[in-house]
Amino acid sequence: MKRKVIIIGSGPAGLTAAIYSARANLSPLVFEGIQPGGQLTITTDVENYPGFPDGVMGPDMMDKFRKQAQRFGAECLFQTVEKVDMSKKPFLVWANGEKYESESIIISTGASAKLLGLDAEKELMGNGVSACATCDGFFYKDKKVVVVGGGDSAMEEATFLTKFASEVIIIHRRDEFRASKIMVERALKNPKISIKYNSIVKNIIGTKDSGVESIEIEDIKSKTTSIFKCDGIFMAIGHIPNTKIFNNSLSLDENGYIKTMPDSTHTNIAGVFACGDVQDSIYKQAVTAAGSGCMAALDAEKWLENQ
Ligand SMILES: Cc1cc2nc3c(=O)[nH]c(=O)nc-3n(C[C@H](O)[C@H](O)[C@H](O)COP(=O)(O)OP(=O)(O)OC[C@H]3O[C@@H](n4cnc5c(N)ncnc54)[C@H](O)[C@@H]3O)c2cc1C
Known part of the structure; x- marks a missing residue:
């Protein structure tokens, strides 16, 4: 038919x-x-x-x-x-x-939305893991959040999240950004934003009930890993x-x-x-x-x- x-x-x-x-x-x-x-x-x-x-x-x-x-x-x-x-x-x-x-x-x-491919990322999506700051930023009033990415959307999402969060940390795997200069400058000028260069997220720790508690980060230069406390993680990698x-x-x-x-x-x-x-x-x-x-x-x- x-x-x-x-x-x-x-x-x-x-x-x-x-x-x-x-x-x-x-x-x-x-x-x-x-x-x-x-x-x-x-x-x-x-x-x-x-x-x-x-x-x-x-x-x-x-x-x-x-x-x-x-x-x-x-x-x-x-x-x-x-x-x-x-x-x-x-x-x-x-x-x-x-x-x-x-x-x-x-x-x-x-x-x-591109994701990192971690098991915990799927499991905690909507419970501390997000791919959309516009959608979920409001849930992070006075919280500490991480944004993963280095392009314009990561800068934009990080800057937007400072309206709610007390602290926003951008995690970027390189030592320079792909984002346009003006977007990077705007983010760097914001006192709530800090940056961890040369770093990748290896794991996300938390439960569906408690949400995200911390993440495991690897410094790709020194090859050392550390646990970083945060309340939420936003994927902004495109x-x-x-x-x-x-x-x-x-x-x-x-x-x-x-x-x-x-x-x-x-x-x-x-x-x-x-x-x-x-x-x-x-x-x-x-x-x-x-x-x-x-x-x-x-x-x-x-x-x-x-x-
Ligand atoms: C975690 C998360 C939270 C979000 N929260 C919000 C929110 O709070 N508020 C908000 O406004 N927006 C939110 N968004 C964004 C919102 O979900 C999207 O903007 C919206 O779903 C887009 O709708 P769409 O119909 O264009 O496509 P999608 O919702 O992406 O749907 C695409 C559809 O196409 C189908 N499809 C793909 N390929 C094929 C194929 N070959 N054959 C048949 N079917 C196919 C898929 O199965 C799916 O059904 C969120 C997004 C994510 C990822």
Whole structure:
């Protein structure tokens, strides 16, 4: 059966696109991928999504998104899209060895925060470990936090965290920064920020109940390790947009994010739309992802109508 809309990705962007396109009678098919519900399913409290004055647990919020989409007829498959052919219409999508046809595609595959790859990092994500200062900074009032990274986003996150934390320590594996001079200067001038150069985080110590208590750091020059007490650790080593399967067909920017036309979610291929973090290297918030998911559904609906 040929579909009107296939949505690839089930974070706030994809499931909002599903709610809108389902309510427009387009019977969307959503491929949820390996992280059903998206990035918010690996965090705990979400306190900045409007409509939840007492906050909400990330996984619970995403369950509500899915239920809302299904209520209007969206079909959700817990499968990962392996391949797409957008060179001719109908578009072709392969998942779980099966081929699907669709008149339009909405891509909402997100961007994954790069992590260090430590077991404790995954275990304590949302309980002292974070990949988003804007999201979680507020939880660290008068606390001592560490930021890992050396680029512009690390400087920005560290500077932002000084609004809450009593002390912010940037841990950087080299002795000079990749960040722009102005961002580094701003961070260095801030009396709450200090820097540990030539250092890498070897382990994070804590529990889900107590949160992060300390981290183990190695000085890569002297090869010595030490334990450093802190209340939280923010990973600011970049994001990878999940665009590998679209590499050869869609216009991407130099960092791999899908390019969309100004003020819309149209990509360079008519009938293919992109929303959420996969096309947004700046805001990266659930509410902006949901907002652009709504835009993608409305853009797709209008485009289909004109065909
Ligand atoms: C730990 C953490 C805490 C956060 N806390 C907050 C917060 O408090 N407030 C806030 O506003 N934002 C927060 N964010 C940011 C927020 O989660 C993201 O901005 C938002 O989830 C982006 O939504 P998205 O729909 O674009 O993509 P994502 O949520 O990244 O979802 C991407 C989806 O695409 C799917 N996918 C990928 N590849 C494929 C494929 N090949 N086939 C099928 N599906 C695929 C995945 O399975 C996933 O379902 C947090 C992020 C993290 C990592």
